[in-house]
Amino acid sequence: MALAIASASTFVLAHHEPLAKFDDKKPVRIRGVVTLVDWRNPHAHVFVNVAGTERVSNWAVELESPIDLEASGWARTDLRPGDKVAVEGIAARDGSRQIWAKSVVNAAGHELFAVHNTPPPMPLKDHPAPTWPDGQPRLGSSTGSGGEQGYWAFPSVRALVENGVNAPMDEWGLLKNIADAPKVAPMQPWALQLYKERQQRFLRDDPMYLNCKPPGGPRQFQLHGVQFVEDRVRQRIFVLIGSGNNNYRIIYTDGRSHEGQVGGDDMNPLFYGRAVGKWENGTLVVDTRGFNEDFWFTNGGLPHTDQLKLIERISRPNFDTLKYDLTVDDPGAYTRSWQATWTLRWVGGTQMPRHICQENRS
Numbered sequence: 001m002a003l004a005i006a007s008a009s010t011f012v013l014a015h016h017e018p019l020a021k022f023d024d025k026k027p028v029r030i031r032g033v034v035t036l037v038d039w040r041n042p043h044a045h046v047f048v049n050v051a052g053t054e055r056v057s058n059w060a061v062e063l064e065s066p067i068d069l070e071a072s073g074w075a076r077t078d079l080r081p082g083d084k085v086a087v088e089g090i091a092a093r094d095g096s097r098q099i100w101a102k103s104v105v106n107a108a109g110h111e112l113f114a115v116h117n118t119p120p121p122m123p124l125k126d127h128p129a130p131t132w133p134d135g136q137p138r139l140g141s142s143t144g145s146g147g148e149q150g151y152w153a154f155p156s157v158r159a160l161v162e163n164g165v166n167a168p169m170d171e172w173g174l175l176k177n178i179a180d181a182p183k184v185a186p187m188q189p190w191a192l193q194l195y196k197e198r199q200q201r202f203l204r205d206d207p208m209y210l211n212c213k214p215p216g217g218p219r220q221f222q223l224h225g226v227q228f229v230e231d232r233v234r235q236r237i238f239v240l241i242g243s244g245n246n247n248y249r250i251i252y253t254d255g256r257s258h259e260g261q262v263g264g265d266d267m268n269p270l271f272y273g274r275a276v277g278k279w280e281n282g283t284l285v286v287d288t289r290g291f292n293e294d295f296w297f298t299n300g301g302l303p304h305t306d307q308l309k310l311i312e313r314i315s316r317p318n319f320d321t322l323k324y325d326l327t328v329d330d331p332g333a334y335t336r337s338w339q340a341t342w343t344l345r346w347v348g349g350t351q352m353p354r355h356i357c358q359e360n361r362s
Contacts, residue, residue, distance in 0.1 A: 016042065017172040018090075020204035022062075022100040026091040030059055030099065034083045039066050039076035041356050042209065044113075046079060046104065048087065059097045061087050061104065064115045067224070067353045072115045079104070079112060119154035119345045127319035132232070137282050137316045139228035139237070151242065151352035152322045153225040157342035160218060160298035160328075161185065173300020175199055184302065191303040191333040198301035207295055212357035214247045216271035217288075217297030217310060221324050221344065225352045237277065237284075242352045251275040251286050258289055271295050273310070286312040305332030320346045 032050035035058060044063040049056050063069065066076075079085065084107040092098035104112045130142030141149050159173030167180035175181060181196050198205060207213040220226055225242035235254035241247045249272035258274050270292045277286040289309040291297070297304045313325035322344040329337040 016206065016209040017170070017174055017203040018100050019174060020202040020206070021092060021098075022090045023093045024090050027088070028091045028099055029086070029088050030061075031086045032059065032084070034079055034081050034085055036081060037076050037079055041065060041067070044069060044076075046085070046087075046101075048085060057097055059087075059099060061089070061099050061101050063101055063104070063113050065355065067355055068115045068117055069113055071117075071353070074113050079106065083107065085112075120347060122320060122345075129316040129319055136279060138230065139284065139314065139316060139322070140230055142319075149351055150346055150348035151225045151227040151240075151350075152221075152344040153242075153347050153352075154345040155222050155324075155342050156344075157340070158222050159300040160222075160302055160326075160340050162338045163341055169300060171299075172203060173298065173302075174203055175300075184300075185328070186335045186338055187303070188333055188335055194303045195301060203301055206301065208243075209357075213295040214271040215241065215243055216273065216291060216295045217304070217308070218312070218324070218326050218340070219296065219298050220247075220249070220272075221342075222299050224355055225347070226344070227352045240352065243355050243357075246354055246356070247272075249273075249275060251277040251284070253277045253279070253284075258287070260290060273308075283313050283315040286310075286314065288312065303333050304330050307332040322346070 030048060030050045032048040034046060035049050036047040038045040038047070042065055044066050046061040046063065048059045048061055050059055086105045087099060087101055088103045089099040089101040101113070103114075106112060130138040132138060158171045159169055161167055161169075161184050165183050167183050168176040170176070175184075178196060178199055181199060182192060184195070187195060208215055215223055220239065220241045220243075223241070223243040227240040227242070229238040229240065231238065235252065237251040237253065239249045239251065241249070252275065255278075256276060258276060260274050270290070271294070273288040274290040275286050275288040277284050279285070287309070291304065291306060291308045293304065293306055296302075297308065308328070308330040311327040311329070313323075315323045317323055324342055324344065326340045327337055328334065328340070
């Protein structure tokens, strides 16, 4: 039987906004017997039979992604059918028997499935960024095949907001105070209204999780990792994206123009636009345009139109830091162009996790 409790726990990084589905003002506790452990993306689930006064009810306990759980040392076999557990969390908004777990404790009193999503420690001193023989900075791994691999993750900012603006929000761009919405970016009235509606619905309409839409635009640098593969012979750069369905985009550095149909062709992937880049004094400057409107181009749900044009400046000031400077120019949604800046951290010695989106599991 569910009992209300108070809890001071905080959320760790999830693969979508938990408050879209769960109500943090409705704490809940259950005790019961595990019937199934479902270890699949985007979130793992533990199903628990809870004995009531008249009947037994089955509850779905939602956990973090298996990627985050395994990175913290957990495995699906740490809990098995027949084990007794006590779960504390928050209840589903729709009143169904679902819980977002803040803690799962087994019969021995040990807490299970706690996630520690922290960046690697920074070195005591900066190391220079690796370079190619001609002196151009490497954006990806610094060694050849068989050497140490790595990727970029842990962005300093997880939602798009104009530089200099103070608008507190969580890691998925949900504002702490909806009154801050007009400050986030210079939105036109219709765009501001749409943004506020998405916020008031706790981002539950995010097409990335409802329909597995790709994380186009700067959102690819706000999620669970990106990896650069530089094909210098063919003058192109692949940006591999750790969220979605192993998506990637191509940045061409061969001097081509932005040709291609906005409606889509083999040269225009739509969700990632048409990216043309060039190097300027150690910085990759990328002009990207030709987007569609079928996705959210940032966490938090800021609107955009097919007039969206992005100028991305990507640099590596030292070995462990990637700097991302963005200029947003979309006269269909904003009253002027505006800028945002953040950094990502290098995670070395490992391959980038591959998160596979599955519809109807958000």
